Amino acid sequence: MTRIYNFAAGPSAMPLSVLEQAAAEMTDWHGLGLSILEMSHRSKDFIGIYRETVSLLRELYGIPDEYEVMFLQGGGHLEFAMVPMNFSVGGCGNYAVNGVWSKKAFKEAQKIGEAAEAACVDLRAPRQDEIKLTENASYLYYCSNETVNGIRYWYTPEVSVPLIADMSSDFLSQPVDVRKFGLIFAGAQKNFGPAGLTVVIARRDLLGRADPSTPTMLDYETYAKSESMYNTPPTFAIYIANLVARWLLDQGGVKEMQRRSVIKSQILYDLIDQSEGFYYNNVEKISRSRMNVVFNLKDESLNDEFVRQAYEKRLANIKGHRILGGMRASLYNAVSIEAVEVLADYMKKFAEAHS
Amino acid sequence: MTRIYNFAAGPSAMPLSVLEQAAAEMTDWHGLGLSILEMSHRSKDFIGIYRETVSLLRELYGIPDEYEVMFLQGGGHLEFAMVPMNFSVGGCGNYAVNGVWSKKAFKEAQKIGEAAEAACVDLRAPRQDEIKLTENASYLYYCSNETVNGIRYWYTPEVSVPLIADMSSDFLSQPVDVRKFGLIFAGAQKNFGPAGLTVVIARRDLLGRADPSTPTMLDYETYAKSESMYNTPPTFAIYIANLVARWLLDQGGVKEMQRRSVIKSQILYDLIDQSEGFYYNNVEKISRSRMNVVFNLKDESLNDEFVRQAYEKRLANIKGHRILGGMRASLYNAVSIEAVEVLADYMKKFAEAHS
Incomplete structure (x- = not known):
């Protein structure tokens, strides 16, 4: 088997050892004679997996x-x-908008109730002093890493209302001071597990304020009160997340992931910046994402060839998001430094051959 | 490896061949050098899996x-x-209530808008002539198989409004005339796949009527318009459902599943009815579920021993739902006739030893 170098934006690369363990345990988990896929979510074995996964997350992030x-x-x-x-009852949701995902969240909030832009910038994260809350702000929402646009917040905004962050694409990639947040959420399919699982970390005292007409499954309190087992949770996805969390701790945790992310992203940004315009990235330098390196070729007519030749070298899924075009290399935790070096080497040679 | 006989109510037994294929393909799907878990939902490979799964379902049920x-x-x-x-805008949701799940659905509908009981019975399905719609009924909702209570509808209600059915626990266990329904839904984790996936089959002309303030992800139209890919779907769960659907067709489809279900459930009901009261089941005979055989031991003090000795014979997960107590053997498609015979043999001997 020849594994590819997978730069997909999500679902995305997973640690090979996790996949191998999942394969080995697929028909018989721990000698119990059944698969995780067949296991009741109310069984003590699954509840054990569930609670351990929560504990591992608490350990990885130091969650109070x-x-x-x-x-x-x-x-x-x-x-x-x-x-x-859950959070804007009687107030106004405030949104810092700086990319596809924060914009989508803002639009959905407008559909549901009162919502306002607290900031709106392009190609960068807004500065702290650019974030202006409305008087009746009930929270500030932002997206810590804009996957499509390749933009990250290099700081955590400080505000007088609960801070809510979409960390889907930089979850577990760096230390986070959870105490600064009212709520953090992340789709698992980047750094944590399979598609179909969302992790939410929320300050307990903020829960339980939803309107009584809120659908039961859309009230965070439902999950908080039931260990996320009000109904059947996505058991297999939680099991995979458990294996990924263990792998992360074995590797050295979120600090080590941050160290690697800096190296990996710097390799590509340096190459892009030194390519004399063959490749370019327009994101403000301090706001450049360490998870999703977006770039364009000056000569767009080379795009297809660039993608095709990359795939021949097993460098896969580097085409940009359909909204933006261009290229994007996603460098999640399971993407090795070696994989990025292979990509950089390819990019360098491609530029030389076409300059 | 010794596999257990798994009578869990969901998540539940899966075909061994499906699990074996999933294990074999876990690190490298079809020689592409990546796992399904790592595959972009927008890739042509995953879209292929998705569309094939829809086609297989259309074939299995003859969906127009x-x-x-x-x-x-x-x-x-x-x-x-x-x-x-999605369906009660300007009208009243009508609910036929005859067990835990239809009652839960009714309560949630009351939370959301106007809802009324069109029937309310215990230990059986209501007769057609017992179902009374309100004047402003926008649909009739029922649960075709009450998993906790072990009750099935032996007929499809005929009404003048769209018929909506929760088929979670008898999905793909028998032929269904889809044309009789406005909408059918089913959690996959009984007969179709992993927890974390819900299948919805809906008449297209009924969609698109939700209130504009409805959350995007709660509007069926969102899924209908996007091939269920408005956002990242639970890709691995869909892949497993694909393998299960193929297995079902190989086995002879839903007619064959119905034939086996009749045999499997009859083995247990006959044994219960002939046990001279050692075991009993209070569900009206024509309403007895073919998927979930609930029963009690007359002497409840034997419950723990019954469960423990069963497990020694690898007969697992026969304890009843926490709400009802007693016992429950779930006989989904992946539970073989042989497994039911082993259970029946055990039950017979247990009764003899304790009479």
Whole structure:
């Protein structure tokens, strides 16, 4: 078997050792004679996996006791509705908009209730002093890493209202001071597990304020009260997330992931910046994402050839998001430094051959 | 490896051949050098899997073209909210209540809007002439198989409004005339795939009527318009459902599943009825579920020993739902006739030893 170098934006590369363990345990988990896929979510074995996964997350991020860790379904898009339904009752959701995902969240909040832009910038994160809350702000929402646009916040905004962050695409890629947040959510399919699982970390005292007409499954309190088992959770996805969390701790945790992310992203940004315009990236330097390196070829007519030749070298999924075009290399935790070096080497040679 | 006989109510037994294929393909799907878990949902390979799964379902149930087949997340509980949000606008959701699941759906509908009981009975399905719609009924909702209570509808209600059915626990276990329904939904984790996937089959002309303030992910139209890919779907769960659907066709389809279900359930009901009261089941005979055989031991003090000794014979997960107590053997498609015979043999000997 020849594995590819997978730069997909999500679902995305997973640690090979996790996949191998999942394969080995697929028909018989720990000698119990059944697959995780066949295991009741109310069994002590699955509850054990569930609780361990929560503990591993608490360890990885240093999550304080006063925060709930919950596992949901529906991805970021369902969170876009749940956040205003749970947190904007009687107030106005404030949104810092600087890319595709924060904009989508803002639009969904407008559909649900009162919402306003607290900032709106392109190709960068807004500065702290550019974020202006409305008087009746009930929270500030931002997206810590804009996957499509390749933009990251290099700082955590400080505000007088609960801070809510979509960390889908930089989850577990760096240390986070959870105490600064009211709620953090992340779709698992980048750095944590399979598609179909959403992690939510929320300050307990902020929950339970949703309107009584809120659908039960859209009230965070439902999950907080039931260890995320009000109904059947996505058991297999939680199991894979468990294996990924263990792998992360074995590798050295989020600090080590941050160290690698800096190296990996710097390799590509340096190459792009030194390519004399053959490749370019327009994102403000301090705001450049360490997870999703977006770039364009000056000569767009070379795009198809660039992608095709890359695939011949097993460098896969480097085409940009359909909205933006161009290229994008996603460098999640399971993408090795070696893989990025192979990509950089390819990019360098491609530029030389076509300059 | 010694596999157990798994009578769990869901997540539940899966075909061994499906698990073996999933294990074999886990690190490298079809020689592409990546796992399904790592595959972009927008890749042509995954879209191929997705479309094939829809086609297989259409083939299994004979689903007409004017019906959409959609894959969602959130389980039955999210459907409980989505049904009234999409179908009761300006009218009243009517519910035939005869067990835990139809009651839960009714309560959620009351939370969302106007809802009424069209029938309310215990230990059986209501007769056609017992179902009374309100004047402003916008649909009739029922649960074709009450998993907890072990009750099935032996007929399809005929009404003048769209018929909506929760088929979570008898999905793909028998032929269904889809044309009789406005919408069918099913959590996959009984007969179709992993937890975290919900299948919805809906008549296209009924969609698109939700209130504009409905969360995007709770509007069926969102899924119908995007081939269920408005956001990232639960890709691995859809892949497993694909393998299960193929297995079902190989086995002879839903007619063959119905034939086996009749045999399997009859083995247990006959044994219960002939046990001279050692075991009993209070469900009206014609309403007895073929998927979930609930029963009690007359001497409840034997419950723990019954469960323990069963497990020694690898007969697992026969304890009843926590709400009802007693016992429950779930006989989904992947539970073989042989497994049921082993269970029946055990039950017979246990009764003899304790009479």
